[in-house]
Amino acid sequence: MKTRTLLDGFNIEQFQLDLIGWFEKEQRDLPWRKDNDPYKVWVSEVMLQQTKVDTVIPYFHKFIEQFPTLEALAEADEEEVLKAWEGLGYYSRVRNLHAAVKEVKEQYGGKIPDNPEQFSKLKGVGPYTTGAVLSIAYGIPEPAVDGNVMRVLSRIFLVWEDIAKTGTRKLFEAIIRQIISRENPSYFNQALMELGALICTPRNPACLLCPVQAHCRALQEGVQTELPVKTKKTSVKQVAIAAAVLKDEHGKVLIHKRDSDGLLANLWEFPNCEVAHSRENPERQLEKFLKEEYGAIVQLEKPFAVLEHVFSHLVWNITVYDGKLVNGFTETEQLKLVDEREISLYAFPASHQRIWREYKEKETGG
Ligand code: SF4
Incomplete structure (x- = not known):
């Protein structure tokens, strides 16, 4: 025109x-x-x-x-x-x-x-x-x-x-x-x-x-x-994720820094992985992931929250577990054990801020 x-x-x-x-x-x-x-x-x-x-x-x-x-x-x-x-x-x-x-x-x-x-x-x-x-x-x-x-x-x-x-x-x-x-x-x-x-x-x-x-x-x-005429976006992708709030024997919490490129780059998060629907249960998949990726042996408890986080192009369905780190653990630039009070010093995306809020509510029985 x-x-x-x-x-x-x-x-x-x-x-x-x-x-x-x-x-x-x-x-x-x-x-x-x-x-x-x-x-x-x-x-x-x-x-x-x-x-x-x-x-x-x-x-x-x-x-x-x-x-x-x-x-x-x-x-x-x-x-x-x-x-x-x-x-x-x-x-x-x-x-x-x-x-x-x-x-x-x-x-x-x-x-x-x-x-x-x-x-x-x-x-x-x-x-x-x-x-x-x-x-x-x-x-x-x-x-x-x-x-x-x-x-x-x-x-x-x-x-x-x-x-x-x-x-x-x-x-x-x-x-x-x-x-x-x-x-x-x-x-x-x-x-x-x-x-x-x-x-x-x-x-x-x-x-x-x-x-x-x-x-x-x-x-x-x-x-x-x-008006206006606008074609619909292609459907959003649903992704199932298992995440965990993991503490060591001193009560320190394990957090992970995301990669420097891609979605939510360089933000901190609770350890998590994408889980497949068909094979083992999500809990087992997360334990395996933590062992293979971080060398962390963990003991997970029942999930305490299921959250949905919507991005423009995908939806995360996050199941969140409580858990303990049972082996000694070496910190790196991207993996840290932090005191609960220090959590607020790190930048987390909205979905992981929610995980932390839910966790604190559960702890205080709220
Ligand atoms: S510009 Fe928008 S609000 Fe104004 S008359 Fe046209 S359609 Fe109505």
Whole structure:
């Protein structure tokens, strides 16, 4: 579909006035909107990917308090950074951010580049983050197309293409390049996102309250709830996992650091393995795994929790056992025996934080 055809008869100037005028009055008071410090805008944009605003706010405050400047973050240990992110999920976001700020410090003297080409080459920075950070922090008219914006634009311009396809995102970027306000690209982009979050919501868009209803073709045709078109994701994979909270004779707990790449890289966890449905029971499979992989002889008791943890592409069904380490054990960089009080110093993914909570509840009879 050609952008020019889509823009035929579209009143760009009036659209900008209606959209930005609404945002000036109605925008939510969010902590990262207090100033346009590029570093803070960047942190907030990374946190907001795949995470809701209400969840992000306390994390944002804590993170900025701990790492108030780009230099502070660049100089921090990865362990500390992961700990500050603990519970937010999608940890590759923060690992990439950490690597990228180091690069900014080394290559650009600590100043976040305002050039889209340079900025978009940094680790983990895609077209959306480039557009969001550069428009909000530097007033550069770059498109920032996320799911919210695609929904709003597919309704306004009556776009029936599948938004799961890369080509459709490019189409929206091309539209925005034509209609973005040159005077205030920051408010333009933020207003589109805010409209998607507050008014033009997925199921029941509040068209009667919409500041751009006069421009909306889906509303004119009464098809707003049929848009956007999005193909379903392929089904998520179910993975059965057996995990154990294992203590030695001094009451120390065994924890394991995940590999430095792949899912939840470098986070700590309780020892666990994937179990197959068919063969021995999960308990036996876990005992065997611990012996073969870690040289640990263990005695497992009955499971005390069964947890489900949902990722975007897979589901972990975790059965958690209580157990004792019965042989002497040599610690390594990736396997540690820690005092219970030290557990909170290590960054665990949400699923393993839950394991620990369940374990403590069981211990205290809660
Ligand atoms: S009129 Fe309705 S469908 Fe159109 S942009 Fe506004 S809220 Fe969305």
